[in-house]
Each structure stands twice: as structure tokens, then as C-alpha cells.
Amino acid sequence: MVDSFFVVYISKLSTKYDLQSMSIIDILVPRYCLVCDCVLYAQHERFICIQCYSNLPLSCMGYNSNNLLAKALWGRIPECNCGSLLTYKSSSKYSSLIKEFKYNNNKGVGYFLALQFGLELRRFSLVDFKNVGAIVPIPLSKTKKLYRGYNQSEILANGISKILKIPVRTDILFRGKNKDSQTKKGRFDRWLNLQNIYYIDKDKLEGLEEIVLIDDIITTGSTMVACIETIQKKKNIKINVLSIAYTHS
Numbered sequence: 134m135v136d137s138f139f140v141v142y143i144s145k146l147s148t149k150y151d152l153q154s155m156s157i158i159d160i161l162v163p164r165y166c167l168v169c170d171c172v173l174y175a176q177h178e179r180f181i182c183i184q185c186y187s188n189l190p191l192s193c194m195g196y197n198s199n200n201l202l203a204k205a206l207w208g209r210i211p212e213c214n215c216g217s218l219l220t221y222k223s224s225s226k227y228s229s230l231i232k233e234f235k236y237n238n239n240k241g242v243g244y245f246l247a248l249q250f251g252l253e254l255r256r257f258s259l260v261d262f263k264n265v266g267a268i269v270p271i272p273l274s275k276t277k278k279l280y281r282g283y284n285q286s287e288i289l290a291n292g293i294s295k296i297l298k299i300p301v302r303t304d305i306l307f308r309g310k311n312k313d314s315q316t317k318k319g320r321f322d323r324w325l326n327l328q329n330i331y332y333i334d335k336d337k338l339e340g341l342e343e344i345v346l347i348d349d350i351i352t353t354g355s356t357m358v359a360c361i362e363t364i365q366k367k368k369n370i371k372i373n374v375l376s377i378a379y380t381h382s
């Protein structure tokens with residue numbers, strides 16, 4: 134029974150893919166593209182197939198103070214450089230990548246996306262990072278971090294840091310106790326709710342002229358604005374913004 138299942142499985146695979154290019158492990162335990170669900174048979178394919186990779190919905194906004202994300206934050210924070218790897222739409226099949234990372238605790242997907250982002254920033258950014266002394270992930274509350282086991286923004290920061298060679302600092306910005314859930318609130322209510330949640334260790338900003346904050350998805354930008362306000366109340370340094378995905382209305 135198992136034998137016949139295996140024979141059928143192998144024959145189906147061989148009609149669709151070049152089995153000689155697949156590793157034994159991939160034949161026995163196939164991996165699937167998170168976007169289109171096809172079998173990943175090339176060893177260098179990670180999480181998504183080549184075709185889906187080449188069609189990633191890159192935001193192409195670069196890293197500057199004049200793109201869509203920067204404009205969404207204009208008037209709410211001092212001018213800064215902003216960048217986002219992907220344009221996010223919940224209806225897009227690519228949203229599965231973000232959901233896998235954000236809700237299914239697939240840290241590898243986040244790290245993979247962060248490496249891509251780092252490469253994009255290194256290759257195509259016209260603004261350099263020479264004054265940026267730290268990548269600071271948007272923090273989770275201690276309870277949430279304990280529950281989840283890690284901070285997703287920290288995974289992203291680590292991936293970008295690996296490419297840009299800028300240290301990740303988790304000793305600067307912190308989040309206090311969670312108040313009400315943010316998800317069903319409007320922009321003003323989210324802003325009110327976020328006041329006083331974040332706090333910093335000012336001494337740890339010593340010697341830093343410019344930093345980058347990173348979050349997973351930016352929607353209204355309220356979280357980012359609250360964090361920047363919190364830091365700048367204590368020290369006036371340049372704070373730039375990165376996110377893996379940006380969703381705009």
C-alpha cells in the first residue's frame with residue numbers, strides 16, 4: 134500500500150519535475166512554495182519558487198524621504214528616510230508569506246525576507262547608511278515575547294544587519310504592559326492607546342547620531358510614530374524607518 138503510494142507519488146513528480154535535480158530529502162519530504170503551493174525542487178529555492186520569487190510585489194520605493202511610506206508619516210515625525218520591501222495586500226497570494234511569519238511563527242520566512250530586503254537596500258539605495266549606528270526592532274511587551282518566544286521585528290533586524298553590517302540593538306527601546314488590542318481601533322484611538330506604552334534607556338543612545346527602527350508591517354504607522362516620539366522626547370537623533378511590508382489605503 135505504502136509502496137504503491139510512493140510509486141504513484143514519484144511518477145507524478147517525475148512527470149512534472151526533473152527528479153535528477155532534486156535532492157533525496159526533497160523527494161521524500163517535499164517542500165512547497167508558500168505562495169503558489171508548487172513543489173520546490175531546486176535546492177536553492179527557499180520558501181517560495183523561482184517564479185513567485187521573481188514576481189515578489191516589491192514596493193520599489195527605495196530608501197529615502199520622499200516615497201509613499203515617508204509621505205504617510207509626513208507631519209507626524211521629523212523628516213527621515215523610509216523603506217519597505219513589499220507592498221502588502223491581504224487579498225494577494227503573497228500575503229501568505231507575511232501570515233506564515235507573523236501568525237504561524239515561521240521565523241525562517243522572516244529572516245529570508247529580511248535578507249532580501251538587506252540586499253535590496255545595499256544594491257539600490259541611493260542614501261547610504263554610514264551614519265546609522267544601530268538597527269532597533271520595534272519591541273514586544275515582555276509577556277508577549279515570553280509567550281511567542283521571540284520578537285518578530287528582531288528576526289527582521291538580524292537579517293538586515295547581516296547584510297548591512299549595522300548592529301542590532303535591543304537595549305534601547307522597550308514596550309510596557311499591553312493595553313487594549315490595537316487591531317480594531319482607528320488611527321486616533323491607536324495613537325491614544327500607544328501613548329506611554331514605550332520607554333527607552335536613554336544612556337544606551339550615547340554615541341548614536343542616527344538609527345533605524347524596523348517593524349514587520351506598517352499600516353497606519355501609529356506604532357512607529359509612538360516609538361519615534363518616545364525616543365525623541367529624550368534625545369534628538371535622526372530616526373529612520375524600515376518595514377518588511379507596507380499597506381496603504
Ligand SMILES: [Zn+2]
Pocket residue numbers: 166167168169170171181182183184185186
Ligand atoms: Zn510559487
